[in-house]
Amino acid sequence: MQLFPKLPLAEWVEQAVDFLTDNLGPFFEALTEGIEGFVEFIVLILSSIPAVVLIAIFTGLAWWASRWTIALFTAVGLLLIQNLGYWDGTIDTLALVLSSVIISIIIGVPIGIWISQSDRSRNVITPILDFMQTMPAFVYLIPAILFFGIGVVPGIIASVIFAMPPTIRLTNLGIRQVPEDLIEAANAFGSTTNQKLFKVQLPLATPTIMAGINQSIMLALSMVVIASLVGAPGLGADVYRAVTQLRVGTGFEAGLAIVILAIVLDRISQNIGSTKQQ
Amino acid sequence: MAQSKITIRNVTKVFGKSPKQGMNLLNNGKTKQQILEETGMTVGVNKANFEVNAGEIFVIMGLSGSGKSTLVRMLNRLIDPTDGQVLIDGEDIVKLKPHQLREVRRRKMSMVFQRFALFPHRTVLNNTIYGLEVQGPDKQVQKAKALQSLKLVGLDGYENSYPKELSGGMQQRVGLARALANDPDILLMDEAFSALDPLIRKDMQNELLELQETMEKTIVFITHDLDEALRIGDRIALMKDGSIVQVGTPEEILMNPANDYVERFVEDVDLSKVLTAFNIMKRPEKMQNDRGPRVALQLMRDEGISSIYVVDKRQKLIGAVTAQDAAEAVKNNQSLEDILIHDLTTVTPDTLIVDMFEKMTGSSLPLAVVDDENRLKGIIVRGAVIGALAGDDNHINGNGVN
Ligand SMILES: Nc1ncnc2c1ncn2[C@@H]1O[C@H](COP(=O)(O)OP(=O)(O)OP(=O)(O)O)[C@@H](O)[C@H]1O
Ligand SMILES: [Mg+2]
Numbered sequence: 001m002q003l004f005p006k007l008p009l010a011e012w013v014e015q016a017v018d019f020l021t022d023n024l025g026p027f028f029e030a031l032t033e034g035i036e037g038f039v040e041f042i043v044l045i046l047s048s049i050p051a052v053v054l055i056a057i058f059t060g061l062a063w064w065a066s067r068w069t070i071a072l073f074t075a076v077g078l079l080l081i082q083n084l085g086y087w088d089g090t091i092d093t094l095a096l097v098l099s100s101v102i103i104s105i106i107i108g109v110p111i112g113i114w115i116s117q118s119d120r121s122r123n124v125i126t127p128i129l130d131f132m133q134t135m136p137a138f139v140y141l142i143p144a145i146l147f148f149g150i151g152v153v154p155g156i157i158a159s160v161i162f163a164m165p166p167t168i169r170l171t172n173l174g175i176r177q178v179p180e181d182l183i184e185a186a187n188a189f190g191s192t193t194n195q196k197l198f199k200v201q202l203p204l205a206t207p208t209i210m211a212g213i214n215q216s217i218m219l220a221l222s223m224v225v226i227a228s229l230v231g232a233p234g235l236g237a238d239v240y241r242a243v244t245q246l247r248v249g250t251g252f253e254a255g256l257a258i259v260i261l262a263i264v265l266d267r268i269s270q271n272i273g274s275t276k277q278q
Numbered sequence: 279m280a281q282s283k284i285t286i287r288n289v290t291k292v293f294g295k296s297p298k299q300g301m302n303l304l305n306n307g308k309t310k311q312q313i314l315e316e317t318g319m320t321v322g323v324n325k326a327n328f329e330v331n332a333g334e335i336f337v338i339m340g341l342s343g344s345g346k347s348t349l350v351r352m353l354n355r356l357i358d359p360t361d362g363q364v365l366i367d368g369e370d371i372v373k374l375k376p377h378q379l380r381e382v383r384r385r386k387m388s389m390v391f392q393r394f395a396l397f398p399h400r401t402v403l404n405n406t407i408y409g410l411e412v413q414g415p416d417k418q419v420q421k422a423k424a425l426q427s428l429k430l431v432g433l434d435g436y437e438n439s440y441p442k443e444l445s446g447g448m449q450q451r452v453g454l455a456r457a458l459a460n461d462p463d464i465l466l467m468d469e470a471f472s473a474l475d476p477l478i479r480k481d482m483q484n485e486l487l488e489l490q491e492t493m494e495k496t497i498v499f500i501t502h503d504l505d506e507a508l509r510i511g512d513r514i515a516l517m518k519d520g521s522i523v524q525v526g527t528p529e530e531i532l533m534n535p536a537n538d539y540v541e542r543f544v545e546d547v548d549l550s551k552v553l554t555a556f557n558i559m560k561r562p563e564k565m566q567n568d569r570g571p572r573v574a575l576q577l578m579r580d581e582g583i584s585s586i587y588v589v590d591k592r593q594k595l596i597g598a599v600t601a602q603d604a605a606e607a608v609k610n611n612q613s614l615e616d617i618l619i620h621d622l623t624t625v626t627p628d629t630l631i632v633d634m635f636e637k638m639t640g641s642s643l644p645l646a647v648v649d650d651e652n653r654l655k656g657i658i659v660r661g662a663v664i665g666a667l668a669g670d671d672n673h674i675n676g677n678g679v680n
Contacts, residue, residue: 181393181395182397184351185389186408188354189383189384189388189408189409189456190384190409190412199408204397204398204399
């Protein structure tokens with residue numbers, strides 16, 4: 001039963017996407033190349049370092065950022081991944097996650113700062129963030145393919161859209177949580193808006209912003225399998241292949257590698273914020 | 279006129295969705311209460327007027343919610359007045375553009391906060407330097423000034439500590455050092471000592487007074503504590519429901535409360551912490567030290583007293599003799615010197631009653647009140663102290679000795 005004729009929402013969206021691809025083609029191409037270059041650069045660096053050295057670096061990082069148990073887990077976990085033969089996939093995945101997160105930070109932190117400065121901008125942005133997070137992540141793949149083709153770039157774009165909201169939200173929250181009397185003090189001594197931001201608000205918001213970045217890392221990691229659907233390489237692609245071929249063993253191995261990577265990245269990023277504060 | 283550092287005229291703050299409308303209602307004679315009931319808007323400060331002279335400590339006192347914080351924040355425009363003028367050195371800062379206002383805040387006035395408001399991520403030195411740092415890049419000079427400021431408040435050696443490592447009293451010293459570092463003319467202190475425990479609080483009050491002797495800043499000090507107001511205020515403004523109900527010296531406020539509100543405010547005051555030796559001393563009976571015991575005895579008989587003070591030609595206190603000793607001396611032909619009691623307990627005119635109790639218990643003679651050149655100004659008898667504490671005006675001197 002239709003009360004009135006179906007709204008052609010799907011058609012409208014498609015028309016809009018067509019319009020964008022027709023008119024902004026060169027822009028998307030340049031963006032694609034930029035991001036691709038960035039990812040390749042990270043992969044190049046990571047894979048030029050011998051696995052043992054990279055594992056040692058991560059272990060050291062975990063040691064510095066948190067406890068020795070986490071450092072031990074990092075060493076054993078990454079060695080296991082290497083032993084199982086998923087090292088190259090791990091590097092691709094790491095590059096994918098790092099690129100997505102770096103882009104999320106570059107875009108997300110300034111947006112977070114912006115919406116912390118006025119209630120009106122926050123009221124505009126917050127519903128968009130809700131939308132970005134509740135829309136099934138798969139859906140982002142479609143326009144991502146249309147604009148950016150097949151490969152790692154649409155995967156990164158979809159990951160950024162999905163992973164960026166926590167960074168924005170928590171940057172905003174962190175800045176707004178700075179106690180009122182400290183803001184008053186900053187104002188009373190004649191700070192400019194920028195001085196207040198960089199000398200008081202951002203330093204005090206850092207732990208909260210780091211928590212947001214940590215969440216973004218986790219969300220980006222949760223996107224790796226989905227990103228592999230559009231051709232992004234890495235552990236996600238291994239899992240995806242195993243699932244389509246019903247190979248339980250390989251699926252488990254690749255899945256385990258993702259879990260290990262997730263725990264390592266989570267523990268390291270979780271503790272950097274609080275370590276820095278001391 | 280040149281004396282007045284801060285002048286506020288009809289300064290008003292209405293909180294709420296339509297402050298201008300609130301302002302109109304006030305102009306039409308509505309009260310704070312009526313405006314709250316009719317529109318839901320709060321009148322924080324209602325047409326306040328006062329002048330603060332250069333170099334004085336001006337205390338604003340009132341109960342919680344009476345608008346003290348709002349008022350003091352309008353002096354540096356942390357809160358923008360809805361109406362009225364705030365003249366600093368004759369210049370209306372309400373009209374200033376943001377960059378001009380910043381300059382005033384950087385150079386002319388600093389603020390000390392109730393909960394210290396120190397930056398937790400900065401060391402003591404970096405907190406102290408903040409107000410200078412925002413002015414420009416001259417790090418070396420700034421550091422020297424900040425260190426000097428820390429020294430002034432007795433915190434040298436702590437520059438590299440973090441605020442959370444310090445006690446409350448020390449944290450507020452940092453707050454004070456930070457405010458003093460850019461050498462402002464005006465200090466705004468919003469309940470600066472209220473978060474400290476009583477002993478530390480008293481120390482800080484004394485230190486502020488000591489600092490003030492040499493600095494001669496213009497200080498606007500907010501408190502809800504009458505004792506504190508009376509201790510440190512040169513003049514006191516009393517606020518009620520956003521309005522200023524009385525401005526005057528501590529004595530004026532105590533002796534002539536402008537209305538019931540002020541009277542109720544001051545009726546609980548601990549008089550022993552307010553009244554001084556000067557307020558309760560009596561004219562001393564005294565004699566010159568070149569007379570003998572016979573004269574002493576005669577004087578005491580004439581006045582009906584049991585002891586008399588002995589001074590030299592320049593009125594400096596030398597000692598006292600009792601009637602009993604004088605009678606003995608006359609009989610045994612002793613000199614005045616032989617019976618003179620030298621170790622008298624003395625106080626100065628500004629000694630508080632509370633600080634006299636202990637001295638009184640140790641001596642059977644009345645306390646002698648002497649000035650800083652040891653000249654005898656008056657005496658304090660037990661009855662006067664008790665009478666004054668009981669609020670008996672007969673025992674309290676208006677402005678001279680009874
Ligand atoms: N931002 C604000 N919005 C609305 N009302 C406010 C605001 N700030 C203060 N008020 C109201 O203005 C009145 C005066 O508040 P203010 O903080 O100036 O009082 P105070 O005398 O400093 O009290 P306290 O001793 O508790 O600090 C109070 O009724 C308060 O509720
Ligand atoms: Mg207050």
